[in-house]
Amino acid sequence: MDRVVIIGAGQAGCQLAVSLREKNFPGDIVLLGDEGELPYQRPPLSKAYLRDASGSDALRIKPAEFFVERNIDFRADTPAESIDRSRREVALRSGETVSYDRLVLATGVRNRTVTLPNADAKSIAYLRTRREAESLRLRMAQARTVVVIGAGFIGMEFAAVARQSGLDVTVIEQADRSMSRAVSKIMSSFIEARHRAEGVNFEFGAGIQGFEIRQSVAQAVCLNDGRSIPADLVLAAVGVIPNTDLAEGAGLRTRNGILVDRTLTTDDPVIHAIGDCAVYPHPLCGGREIRLESVQNASDQARFLASAIMGEATHYDSVPWFWSDQYDMKLQIAGVPGPDDIHQLSGDPIAGQFSVRHSTDGRLTALETMNQVREHMLARNDLKRTLVAIGSPSASRV
Amino acid sequence: MAVITFEYPDGTSRDVEATAGMSVMQAAKTAGIDGIIAECGGDMVCATCHVFVKSKELLDHLSPPSITEEQMLDFTSERRRQTSRLSCQIPVSDALDGLVVEIPRTQV
Ligand SMILES: Cc1cc2nc3c(=O)[nH]c(=O)nc-3n(C[C@H](O)[C@H](O)[C@H](O)COP(=O)(O)OP(=O)(O)OC[C@H]3O[C@@H](n4cnc5c(N)ncnc54)[C@H](O)[C@@H]3O)c2cc1C
Ligand code: FES
Numbered sequence: 001m002d003r004v005v006i007i008g009a010g011q012a013g014c015q016l017a018v019s020l021r022e023k024n025f026p027g028d029i030v031l032l033g034d035e036g037e038l039p040y041q042r043p044p045l046s047k048a049y050l051r052d053a054s055g056s057d058a059l060r061i062k063p064a065e066f067f068v069e070r071n072i073d074f075r076a077d078t079p080a081e082s083i084d085r086s087r088r089e090v091a092l093r094s095g096e097t098v099s100y101d102r103l104v105l106a107t108g109v110r111n112r113t114v115t116l117p118n119a120d121a122k123s124i125a126y127l128r129t130r131r132e133a134e135s136l137r138l139r140m141a142q143a144r145t146v147v148v149i150g151a152g153f154i155g156m157e158f159a160a161v162a163r164q165s166g167l168d169v170t171v172i173e174q175a176d177r178s179m180s181r182a183v184s185k186i187m188s189s190f191i192e193a194r195h196r197a198e199g200v201n202f203e204f205g206a207g208i209q210g211f212e213i214r215q216s217v218a219q220a221v222c223l224n225d226g227r228s229i230p231a232d233l234v235l236a237a238v239g240v241i242p243n244t245d246l247a248e249g250a251g252l253r254t255r256n257g258i259l260v261d262r263t264l265t266t267d268d269p270v271i272h273a274i275g276d277c278a279v280y281p282h283p284l285c286g287g288r289e290i291r292l293e294s295v296q297n298a299s300d301q302a303r304f305l306a307s308a309i310m311g312e313a314t315h316y317d318s319v320p321w322f323w324s325d326q327y328d329m330k331l332q333i334a335g336v337p338g339p340d341d342i343h344q345l346s347g348d349p350i351a352g353q354f355s356v357r358h359s360t361d362g363r364l365t366a367l368e369t370m371n372q373v374r375e376h377m378l379a380r381n382d383l384k385r386t387l388v389a390i391g392s393p394s395a396s397r398v
Numbered sequence: 399m400a401v402i403t404f405e406y407p408d409g410t411s412r413d414v415e416a417t418a419g420m421s422v423m424q425a426a427k428t429a430g431i432d433g434i435i436a437e438c439g440g441d442m443v444c445a446t447c448h449v450f451v452k453s454k455e456l457l458d459h460l461s462p463p464s465i466t467e468e469q470m471l472d473f474t475s476e477r478r479r480q481t482s483r484l485s486c487q488i489p490v491s492d493a494l495d496g497l498v499v500e501i502p503r504t505q506v
Contacts, residue, residue: 044439054417055424059439080479162439190419200506322441330466373443 002027004309005090005100007080007246009033011041012275012298013106014061019306021070029072030098032090034079038064043295045133046157047325051165053137059130080150083250085268102309105258105266105273106302109293114149114236117210122217122328124211125235127154139233140165146356147221147231149172149208151178154322155237156191160326170201170229172221175203184343184356187331187368194329203229242277242291255279257291262315264305268384274301282333283317283334283390284383292336294322319383321376336367336381347372400495405452406432406504416490422499423447423486424470433501442466448474448487449499456497457481460488476502 004020006013033039040059048124049059056065067074080090089097113119114319125136136158139148146162148155151173161190163169171178177188194204207224211234220228244254252266253259257279264272264280273300279291300318307313324331331350337358347354347370357373358366363386367379399418407409416425417496426434426447430441435446448471460483463471465502467487471478485499 041437041439043441046442052419054419055421055428055440058420058427058436060422060427063428066430182461299437323438323441325441330443331442371466373466376443376471377473 002101003030003099004028004102004104005030005032006104006106007032007041007072008106008277009035009076009088010029010106010108010275010277010298010374011039011061011295012108012302013104013372014039014197015299015302016104016274017067017072017074017307018062018070019253019303020309021072023306023310025306025310027101030100031067031074032071032078032092032098034078035131036077037075037130038062038067038076040130041295042128042130044166045130046127046154048142049133050161052156053134056130056172063264070398079249080246083271083282084094084248085250085271089269101270103271103276104305105247105271106275106298108276109168109240109242111236112241114208114238116208118213119211119236120213120216121211121299122216123234125233127158127235127237134183136235139255140167143167143168144262145230146233146235147218148235148237149173149228150237151175151204152237152239153179153200154298154387155180155235157324158235158237159200160198163195163200164327168229169199170203171195172203172208172223172229174207175204178202179324182330182337183368184337184358186345186349186354186356187370188342190349190370191326191329191331191355194327198327200228214339238246240276240293242279244277247277249274255289259289262317264301264316265309272305274298274305280316282320283387284319284337287339287352288338292320292322292335296321317387319380321380330369330371330373332369332373332376333366334369334376335364335383337366337368341365347375400490400492400497402490402494403496403498404434405498405500406447407501408458411498412469415500417445417492418489418491420490421486422449422488422490422494422497423484426485430459431442431501433506434485435505436486442470442484442487445470445474445484446505447484448476448478448502448505449483450479450481450502451488452498452500453485453496456494457483457495474502475504 212220258273341358426474438444
């Protein structure tokens with residue numbers, strides 16, 4: 001094995017490069033990033049970083065010297081344009097080509113954009129990159145009324161920070177509740193109640209007709225029912241699109257993500273996909289294909305793939321987990337909720353500490369917890385044991 | 399400004415200049431200290447920023463761990479000791495000048 005080329009220098013791509021060197025991988029490592037800076041962590045971008053950017057350097061996964069010392073050829077601002085599988089080459093925007101023995105797609109996702117009258121990039125803000133967070137922070141300092149479109153995790157986290165910064169906040173959501181694809185109704189209601197108590201307004205089941213813009217600055221968001229909600233800052237957090245273009249261009253199979261097997265390998269035995277862009281069958285979901293967007297998933301897949309490349313591991317099967325901090329609420333999810341799960345509440349929502357247990361045939365599939373880190377950690381251990389029990393080949397190592 | 403020393407299990411160490419307002423974890427990440435992984439970026443959910451505080455007086459000087467930190471310390475990769483803290487929960491102040499923390503073997 002001579003050269004591993006990694007496309008995408010985010011959480012997953014960077015971790016893979018780090019883990020390969022930790023395992024004394026002897027070959028070349030080329031890490032291609034399309035952002036103009038060192039790889040960094042995204043979670044603080046919708047939380048602490050919006051209030052205080054002083055920890056900006058601490059967001060970096062590794063400092064610049066690390067890449068030099070460990071002989072990792074990290075290239076910022078170097079988007080990959082296409083893959084030639086027969087020649088095993090990646091073409092860069094610069095026209096240069098880089099050959100690979102193994103190729104790893106760690107391209108993540110991009111934000112879905114709002115395509116309505118007057119919705120241009122200048123008037124509507126998005127949040128994914130550090131630069132976007134930086135510009136959002138500056139715009140928050142000028143703003144008084146904020147409309148957040150989309151009550152997913154990022155929209156809700158941003159709403160909390162904006163409210164804590166003293167802004168008037170309205171969250172507009174098509175569905176009838178917040179974070180509806182990821183958490184139970186009980187959890188949504190609890191979190192919404194807290195936002196309301198802090199002064200956030202919600203418009204659920206609402207459609208947006210367009211925007212009032214003056215001199216490239218949003219003035220109001222117009223709803224389908226005729227009302228218009230004043231806003232001098234609009235953040236759209238309306239979901240994501242997996243970055244599968246390169247894979248598709250190379251004839252690899254995709255389905256809302258790049259399809260890989262349990263070794264995180266695509267149809268091409270020398271091409272892998274990891275992190276937010278990868279769709280894979282998870283043993284905890286009975287082999288159902290899932291695509292997860294979490295630090296855990298990106299990091300664990302990267303560590304697994306490093307082991308697999310070194311011939312030390314065969315199947316990826318870590319326990320998925322996720323968190324979201326809003327005000328002083330800590331929401332955590334262990335496992336993967338299934339479509340037919342039974343939900344069971346324990347603990348006391350009034351006291352602000354409770355959990356919702358998801359199970360199928362009496363077996364725990366996922367645990368949502370509110371301000372219960374111990375219960376969350378114990379559930380992860382439980383789920384690890386389940387992996388062992390269902391005979392997952394490498395579960396003991398998880 | 400405070401100088402914080404990170405000690406490794408093999409006896410080597412590195413001094414880092416930390417600015418008040420950051421956490422000890424952020425000071426370590428900024429300086430690229432190996433072994434302070436801090437995968438969650440300071441949200442108290444990963445426990446990969448675990449350290450042992452070696453200066454007794456300074457340990458007593460720190461505000462005690464929150465309930466969440468206390469609970470997470472039970473799930474660190476190297477077993478907790480009396481001196482265990484999550485470095486993301488230690489705010490740097492001038493009073494911490496001379497702080498020595500040890501990085502757990504399991505994190506390096
Ligand atoms: C604001 C925000 C808050 C979050 N909060 C949490 C949280 O609290 N908890 C949690 O678990 N997760 C959270 N996440 C999710 C987590 O950050 C992601 O799951 C994780 O970053 C995924 O890692 P990745 O490497 O797959 O993708 P990314 O980190 O997105 O990295 C992909 C990189 O590939 C680059 N790229 C794409 N195409 C190309 C190309 N052709 N050539 C070169 N480079 C390319 C992209 O620009 C990007 O830099 C959050 C995400 C965001 C945006
Ligand atoms: S950085 Fe994750 S617990 Fe401290």
